[in-house]
Every structure is written in C-alpha cells, then in structure tokens.
Amino acid sequence: MYIFKKKVDYPMTDIHIHILPETDDGASDIQTTVQMLELAYEDGIKTLVCTPHYHPVKCKLPQAEIERRVKEIEHIANQLYPDLKLLPGREFFYSQDMVKNIKQRGMTINHSRYVLVEFDYSESRQVIRNGVVNILNEGLIPIISHIERYPSIILNEDMAVNLKEMGAVLQINADALVGEEGGDAKRLAKHLLKKKMVDVIATNAHTAGRRCPIMGDVVQWISNKYGYDYAKKIAKENPNRIIRDEFID
Ligand SMILES: [Fe+2]
DSSP states (O other): OOOOOSSSSSSSEEEEEOOSSTTSSSSSSHHHHHHHHHHHHHHHHHEEEEEEEEEEEEEEEEOOHHHHHHHHHHHHHHHOOOTTTTOOOOEEEGGGGGGHHHHHHOSGGGSSEEEEEEOOOOOOOHHHHHHHHHHHHHOEEEEEEEEGHHHHHTTTHHHHHHHHHTTOOOEGGGGGGGGOOOOHHHHHHHHHHHTTTOOOOOBOOOSSTTTSSHHHHHHHHHHHHHHHHHHHIIIHHHHHHTTOOOOOO
C-alpha cells in the first residue's frame, strides 16, 4: 500500500471504534484513549461513533453507562479538538436470543435504526442470513462488521451480494486493505470495493498501536483506484447518513 502525502480533503466519520477506556478489549486506559483521539483527528476523522462490544465475555455493560462514558470522553476530547464529535453506539455480538433486546436496550448507532452486528467467525452462511432477517424483522438495519473476515463469506463471495440485496449494510475495516487480517480478507475487501458493494469503511481500532484509528491513506488509495466519489461516499457520506438515521443507497 502506497503512503500518500496528499490528505483526504473532507472530514471522515468512523462508525466503528473501541476507544472508551477500560470498557471492552479496546483502549486499556485513558492515556490510550487520548492517543487514539489524537491519531484519529490528525488523520482527518472528525466524528467517531464509540462502539464497544456487547458480548457475553468482552463487555455487557448497560447502554446508559456506555453513553455516560462517551460524554465524559467527548468532554476531554473537546479540550484538545473542539470540533471532534463523539457519538454512542455498540457492536452487537449476534445471538438469536438477544435480538429482541437491541432496540429495548438502545444498542444502535446514535439511537438510529442501524445496528452494528458481528457474528462468530465460525457461523455458517445460513446463521448469518437468518441473523440479518431477524434484525430486519425488528425494524432495524444491520451493518455487518468487517464483512471481509468471515470464512463462510470468503468461500462464497456472492453471499455478500446476497446479504446486501436483503437489506444489510456492508462495512469493511481499513486495515484489511493493508493485509492486517490476512490475504483472504484483503482479497475479499478489494473484490467488494471493485464491485462497489462496500457501504462503509471504518477503523475498528482497539489501540494506539497496531490496530489504531487511521484510515486516511487507505481512503486515498480507494479514491485513486475506484474513484474519488466512491471513496468519499464510504468514508463520509454513508456514515453520516447512518448517524442521522437516513437511508443510504
Ligand atoms: Fe469491532
């Protein structure tokens, strides 16, 4: 991946980041959170949706507590960067039993109808498809976290097309494009970008180190390879529509 000197010329929005301190397997302390805020802002990310896991092992904190933490961190962030916006969200680990609770517990992106959902990597295509249907049946729109990572989808790329046609939103991680998730994930991410099937690119950052909140170079690479308008759509316009609870096309 070429490192570009020219920065993306629009503010980006990251709808998937584990930046809250001591909350899940993301930022381990407040110092890490502040470093992540600095990296994101310097990269050109001006809106962050804080999406700690909702997961039986990683984090089960109530959403009200997550929202309290988001406000606390936004207050700290705004002393450094007054125009940096932090919004509440969640990354919901799919289980059929819990789907009914998403709305009730307010575990959506900025109180919209969009829910960021991840599946166990070993899930079959059938379980993922049923999950999408179950979430849609609740009147919610599933955003499938890091679609490029699921072995069952890597083995059958048409499945991603199928999920999108059903009404799911497809999100890829920026670092998949530099091979951080392995060759298969990189190939699928590039394939979906080429077909303009990706709706949103996000960092899914967990630290200020290897999995950090930087995506500007990757977005610039997408811009050069697949067009400026498409890159802008997945790094800014679609994420902003999601946080405003508007439909994306
Ligand atoms: Fe995540």
